[in-house]
Amino acid sequence: MSKLVSDGLTKSFGDLKVLENVHLTIEDGEFVALVGPSGCGKTTFLRTVAGLESADEGAIYLNEHQITGPGRDRGFVFQQDSLLPWRTVMENTVVGLELAGKLNGAEAERVRALLDLVGLGGFENYYPRQLSGGMRQRVNLARALAIDPKVLLMDEPFSALDAQTREIMQAELQRVWEEGRKTVLFVTHQIDEAVFLADRVLVFARRPGRLLEDIRIDLPRPRNMATKRRPEFVALVDRIWKLIEKDVRESVLIEKI
Ligand SMILES: Nc1ncnc2c1ncn2[C@@H]1O[C@H](COP(=O)(O)OP(=O)(O)OP(=O)(O)O)[C@@H](O)[C@H]1O
Ligand SMILES: [Mg+2]
Incomplete structure (x- = not known):
């Protein structure tokens, strides 16, 4: 049975159509990464799956039940850690x-x-104040897993970390995922991070945000630093970058105006 289905999701904020007719299916236990230029609706998509935004048209289904609001069957890890400073890690x-x-x-x-x-x-x-950034994101991950969700939603969880910590966290997340094989939807800007972690990379285009391509990543697991140097890895990163390059350049120019 498919875990997560987006059936023609369309979403606007006022006059701005953010997502148009997004059709996709994520199977049980799959690790799926979502990449695309800034503003293409990745966070909006994730928030809709989380039940924090509602669809204008179409719907999201989890195990054939339509999502109408937040629930404990979905765990969310945000870009910035959202820990309560007066509470311990536990x-x-x-x-x-x-x-x-x-x-x-x-x-x-x-x-x-x-x-x-x-x-x-x-x-x-x-x-929290006694922890490094990487450790704080580990707490966020543990907190999301603690409710034993069916799906783990992660929105650029490592983007605030330095490059080395990020590499370590990628390997750690892979290890944790191998333990429980939860269904994961992971948003990132970094294409190599997406290819390293995912079974499939969904490439979104912008204005309006829509699914451009669905790319299977067949690299053997467990993956490690050497994986990133394999020619197949480099070729996949290159292929995905070429798909979004024009959109990314445009989005950067628009943001500068
Ligand atoms: N609550 C909101 N109200 C109005 N507009 C919004 C709202 N949330 C998002 N948007 C707009 O929707 C578009 C998509 O935003 P979203 O945050 O989903 O993009 P993103 O792909 O996650 O971008 P980034 O990669 O920069 O995080 C943007 O143009 C944004 O301004
Ligand atoms: Mg975002």
């Missing part, structure tokens, strides 16, 4: 369970194991 991670009234001893143990999984074992009692 207290931040359990916040979703707490809100759902599901925090008990067994769940707390599961969360502790999750923190180990994302490499934060031993940091449970630290406060």
Whole structure:
């Protein structure tokens, strides 16, 4: 059964048509990356899947149920960490369970194991201000996983990190994903990040945002630094860049005006 289906999603903000007739299907357990020029509607698409925006036309279905609002079957990791500064790592991670009234001893143990999984074992009692940017994003990831969602939605989660930390986080995310094989929809500007992580890369075009191409990434897993030097990897990155290059140049020019 397909996990996530966008059936002709169309969305405008006022006169601006942001997404037009987006048809796509993401299978159970697939890691799908979404790339495209700034302003093509990636965040809007993700927010609609999250139930934070509504569709004008068409609909999104999760396991054949139409999405009409936010729910615990979807976990969201944003670009900037959204941790509560007065709460420890552990207290931040359990916040979703707490809100759902599901925090008990067994769940707390599961969360502790999750923190180990994302490499934060031993940091449970630290406060956000005592963590590096990479560690804060690990907490965000653990928090999204703690509610045991069916789908993980990630909007440029590593873009605020330096290049080396980002490389490490890509490898870590791959490792965590291999453990649970959740369905992931991952937005990024960085094409090499998309190719490194994903089973499929969806390329969006802008004005209006729409699906331009759906590219399967058949590189063997687990992938590592050497993967990025393989000719197939370089060729895929090149191919995707050529697809969006014109749009990206235009979007940069428009933003400068
Ligand atoms: N709440 C809103 N109200 C009005 N316009 C909006 C709103 N949210 C997004 N937009 C507009 O929709 C368009 C798409 O925005 P969106 O944030 O989805 O793009 P994006 O692909 O995520 O861009 P980026 O790569 O820069 O993050 C932009 O032109 C933006 O100004
Ligand atoms: Mg965005």
